[in-house]
Amino acid sequence: MSSNLDPSKFWRSGSQVVSLNWQKYDKGVQMNEGLFVGTHGWVLKPEHMRKKRGLNFDDGVHAQSPPRPKLRLKGHVVGVSAMPAPNGRTGKSFEAYIRTELFYHREVNPPPTEGDGEVSATAKSTSLENVALCWKSKSIKVGHHPEDGADGVWNETWEWEYERDELAFIRFLIYEDEFGKDDRVSTFCSPVERLVTGEWLVVRLMDRKGKDVGTTALVKFELEEL
Numbered sequence: 366m367s368s369n370l371d372p373s374k375f376w377r378s379g380s381q382v383v384s385l386n387w388q389k390y391d392k393g394v395q396m397n398e399g400l401f402v403g404t405h406g407w408v409l410k411p412e413h414m415r416k417k418r419g420l421n422f423d424d425g426v427h428a429q430s431p432p433r434p435k436l437r438l439k440g441h442v443v444g445v446s447a448m449p450a451p452n453g454r455t456g457k458s459f460e461a462y463i464r465t466e467l468f469y470h471r472e473v474n475p476p477p478t479e480g481d482g483e484v485s486a487t488a489k490s491t492s493l494e495n496v497a498l499c500w501k502s503k504s505i506k507v508g509h510h511p512e513d514g515a516d517g518v519w520n521e522t523w524e525w526e527y528e529r530d531e532l533a534f535i536r537f538l539i540y541e542d543e544f545g546k547d548d549r550v551s552t553f554c555s556p557v558e559r560l561v562t563g564e565w566l567v568v569r570l571m572d573r574k575g576k577d578v579g580t581t582a583l584v585k586f587e588l589e590e591l
Contacts, residue, residue, distance in 0.1 A: 369393025373532045376400075377470065377493065379414065390575035395554035396468075396534050398575075411531035433472070435591040438535070438557060439524040440465060440500075443583040447514035448507065449572045451541040451548040456511045460542035461550065463502040467525050467557070469533035471496055498525045504542040514580065526591065533557040537582065539570065549573050551580045562588045 372383040372393050385394055400408060409415065442463060451459060470493040500523035509515040527533065537553040551570035563585075570580040 371468075371495075372397050373468070373470075373534070376410075376532060377414075379410070390552075390571070390573065392536070392554075394575065395536065395552055395571075399534060399554040399559075400556055413531075433528045433530070435526060436529050437524060437526050437589050437591055438467065439522065439587040439589075440535075441522045441585045442502075442537075443520050444516065444518035445539060445551070445570070445580065445582045446516045447579045447581065448509070448517065448539060448550055449514060449578050449580065450509045451543075451550050454509055454541070456509055458506055458508045459515075460504045461507050461515070461517055462504040462540055462542050463519060463521070464538045464540055465500045465523060466536040466538070467498040467527065467533060468536070469496050469527055469530040469557075470494065471528045471530070496527070498527065500525075514578070529590075531556075531558055535560070537568070537570070537584070539580075553582065557588070560586045560588070562586045 367386050368389060369385050369391055370393060372385065373396060375383045383397070385397055387394060445463075448461065450457070473492055473494045502519050502521045505517055505519065507515040507517040533556065535555055535557055538549055539551040540547040540549055551572060553568050553570045565583060565585050567581050568584055569577060570582060572578050572580065
């Protein structure tokens with residue numbers, strides 16, 4: 366069963382359809398679902414891709430991409446309800462923690478400039494660098510009930526600063542903390558641009574196979590421009 370590549374790399378290059386292996390609920394499938402769930406099957410491309418690289422052509426040969434603003438994303442999670450049991454832990458207790466990840470791209474190698482600091486008329490577009498920011502909560506002991514799942518309360522916060530990217534994604538994952546490789550229990554994935562901010566939310570998490578088994582998290586996201 367093959368893994369998927371990062372579909373956002375192809376979306377950024379203008380691809381309108383990206384082929385994915387749906388047999389594996391990995392990051393690629395999660396990002397695709399996060400981008401298109403609740404839509405009519407299509408979404409607008411990022412604004413700069415709809416405006417010829419975001420250039421202001423009124424400036425003629427000195428046209429350049431507008432600077433991307435710096436953003437601060439804050440998250441607060443109270444707890445998670447109805448978590449499924451990791452392998453072999455049905456009806457038993459286990460240690461669990463939360464891991465959050467932010468994936469985005471930032472520009473590197475700015476275009477060459479002339480002596481006065483203005484962009485050269487022959488400057489090429491900038492390249493993009495993949496960036497991943499991570500945060501991990503403390504581990505807590507939770508008890509699993511065969512009918513109701515497991516509940517956990519963390520009441521923790523985290524924050525990141527990054528350059529605005531319309532295809533930035535956030536993942537919210539629950540892992541079993543164990544000796545060796547930790548098993549992923551539940552996952553939530555969404556483009557940052559689609560997050561509801563400034564209010565408490567109950568978000569749905571999928572199990573390790575991408576199924577909705579009733580797992581939810583009480584969270585709050587705040588996004589501000591610096």
